[in-house]
Amino acid sequence: MTRAILAGPDRDGLGAALEVQGIDVVRVEGLLTASVLDDAGVDDADLFVLTDLDEATAISVAKDRNPDIRVVVYSHDSLPGFARGQTDIAMDPDLFGVDLVAEELA
Template sequence: MSMDAIVAGPDEDGIADALETEGVEVTRVTGVVSRPALEEAGICDVALYVLTDVGQATTIPIAHDLNDDLRTVTYARETIPEFVKGQLDLAIDPQLMDATVVAEELTG
C-alpha cells in the first residue's frame, strides 16, 4: 500500500528520510508552515502529517480542516500545546524513539 506524507519543520532527527526508506513519498515543508504552503504541498491528498516544530502546532487543526482522514504526528523534543492534543494522533519524542522505529510503526 502506497502512503504519502508531509513532514513540516526542521528535520534534524531524520524522520523524513526514515519514512522514505519505508516507501513513503514525503513532501517537506520548511520555514513558516501556512495553510497555502500545506495546500501547495498536497495536504488534501496525503495520509500522514508529521510536524517537527511544536512552535507551529496551529498547523495541526488547519491540516485536519483540509483533510478529515489525515493522521497527525509530532516528532519533536518539546511538549505539544494543550489546545492541539485533541486533534493529534501521536506525539513522539526523538530522544525516546529513533526515527527508523517511528517510520516502521507509522507504515506497518
C-alpha cells in the first residue's frame, strides 16, 4: 500500500481523495520539524505532500530522511527556489482538482 504524509492544511480535501485511491494518509500540521516527520513515518512513506509553503524547509528534511520519497507540492503559493530541486511535482489547486491529483499519485 502506498503511504503518504500530508503536511499542512487540507482545505481542498486532498487527503480524502488520496484515501479513496487506496493511499494510507498520515496528516501533520504546524511546525514540521524532523521529529514531527519521524513520528509521521517519513522513513517508510512513499509520498510527502506539502500544502503549506511556509514549511518548505521540511522538503529537505523529508528527502534527507528518505531519499526515495516523492515530494508533491499542492499549493496556490510559489515554491521557494531552494526547494525546487528536491520537489518532484508542484501543482496549483486552481488548475488541478484533488480527484485528478489523487488519481495520478495512486
